[in-house]
Amino acid sequence: MSSIEMVDRTDKTDWFAAGAPHVWRPYCQMKTARPPLRVARTDGALIILEDGRELVDGIASWWTACHGYNHPHIREAVQRQLERAPHVMFGGLAHEPAYRLAARLAAWLPGDLNHVFFAESGSVSVEIAMKMALQYWINRGVMGRARFLSFLGGYHGDTLATMTICDPEEGMHALFAGVMPGQHVQSLPRDDAGEAELDAFLGRHGAEIAAMIVEPRVQGAGGMLFHDDEVLKRLRRLADRHNILLIFDEIFTGFGRTGSLFVSGDSSVVPDIVTLSKSLTGGTLPLSAAIASDRIFDAFWSDDAGAALMHGPTYMGNPLACAAANASLDLFEEGRWKDQVERIETGLRQGLEPCRDASGVVDVRVMGAIGVVEFDKPVDASGLCARFAQEGVWIRPMGKVVYLTPSFIVSTSQLAELTSAIRRVLAG
Numbered sequence: 001m002s003s004i005e006m007v008d009r010t011d012k013t014d015w016f017a018a019g020a021p022h023v024w025r026p027y028c029q030m031k032t033a034r035p036p037l038r039v040a041r042t043d044g045a046l047i048i049l050e051d052g053r054e055l056v057d058g059i060a061s062w063w064t065a066c067h068g069y070n071h072p073h074i075r076e077a078v079q080r081q082l083e084r085a086p087h088v089m090f091g092g093l094a095h096e097p098a099y100r101l102a103a104r105l106a107a108w109l110p111g112d113l114n115h116v117f118f119a120e121s122g123s124v125s126v127e128i129a130m131k132m133a134l135q136y137w138i139n140r141g142v143m144g145r146a147r148f149l150s151f152l153g154g155y156h157g158d159t160l161a162t163m164t165i166c167d168p169e170e171g172m173h174a175l176f177a178g179v180m181p182g183q184h185v186q187s188l189p190r191d192d193a194g195e196a197e198l199d200a201f202l203g204r205h206g207a208e209i210a211a212m213i214v215e216p217r218v219q220g221a222g223g224m225l226f227h228d229d230e231v232l233k234r235l236r237r238l239a240d241r242h243n244i245l246l247i248f249d250e251i252f253t254g255f256g257r258t259g260s261l262f263v264s265g266d267s268s269v270v271p272d273i274v275t276l277s278k279s280l281t282g283g284t285l286p287l288s289a290a291i292a293s294d295r296i297f298d299a300f301w302s303d304d305a306g307a308a309l310m311h312g313p314t315y316m317g318n319p320l321a322c323a324a325a326n327a328s329l330d331l332f333e334e335g336r337w338k339d340q341v342e343r344i345e346t347g348l349r350q351g352l353e354p355c356r357d358a359s360g361v362v363d364v365r366v367m368g369a370i371g372v373v374e375f376d377k378p379v380d381a382s383g384l385c386a387r388f389a390q391e392g393v394w395i396r397p398m399g400k401v402v403y404l405t406p407s408f409i410v411s412t413s414q415l416a417e418l419t420s421a422i423r424r425v426l427a428g
């Protein structure tokens, strides 16, 4: 009997013990970390563990499962597509799910954000947006615009290029300082003085910058930091004044999370490129997109083959993922998300407000379906996570924040369970 068959057999009795020595876990010092919780299945806003416990999911699997897990409409769409074609390469071939999805995204996004390039993960879509920006200038015959401007508190991914545009301290990649080429990371211009400062900075460095990139309204993984739309207007103004492209990374904020379908447009600012992922498929399958304006696309439209965007991830436009995304868009079209997010916003305000009095809490803030309790110093994320699980909820704090980003279908009582668990745990 081969060793492969033997592993298969033992797997059936204890898949965790068989796999644990081989799985490299994310964001985890595996030597000291608690073992992960074993999930049997998911349902709506619930994660059901192997031991039978049901946890109300407070973070919708890293902000993806906006319609809840196993939504029947998405599941049926994926099942139908599975029968037809689970995957087919995108180079030289076209399929309905991706073409329909591209047309819908172009119609939903504001302005002339008309050109959709698909990938599989958020980080890769940000890399593609960066590559589009760099090549935009090269194709236009402008040399020397080889760097990016990003913002303190920002997070754009874990791949090498995206690491360079994260907050150098809060963006999880401080260890790599000096290893990767440095980018310009500045403060967001929150007032006139901030705008003047950034203006002066761009006066000195603008000619070497291809694009500025920001998570609009909410900087997520860098600390759930909010800013108002005026900041985005300032960025658009500065980008135009210094002839720099503006990229909105809406991987977290897109699809209703802040109360608007997209911050692009709703903030009255239209970026030159926008990135989407996470809730794009309703949290069902990996998919992302970098979507460019006509102006960007036109710089690649040429008789010169060398001007093309030389990019094509193997699984780009995966039909199953695009079918899931189209089904998720159907659910957004039904329009219930807006009331759901408003209801969640009210519940988060009521439920989290008392946390202001807890020891070490410096701020409580809510925007749309995002609720944040911020502490004066980094929290014991793993210890808190375990405590929350004992309380019957799945909440994974990060840095200085305990936060909630539940799925939009979370019931009022489930939401109350989430906020009361936070209150109880903070009270000790």
Ligand code: PLP
Residues within 6 Å of the ligand: 121, 122, 123, 124, 126, 155, 156, 157, 158, 215, 220, 221, 249, 250, 251, 252, 277, 278
């Ligand atoms: N950009 C933003 C704003 C994100 O929040 C994330 C992930 O949290 C990413 C990019 C990276 O996405 P992914 O983890 O799918 O690579």
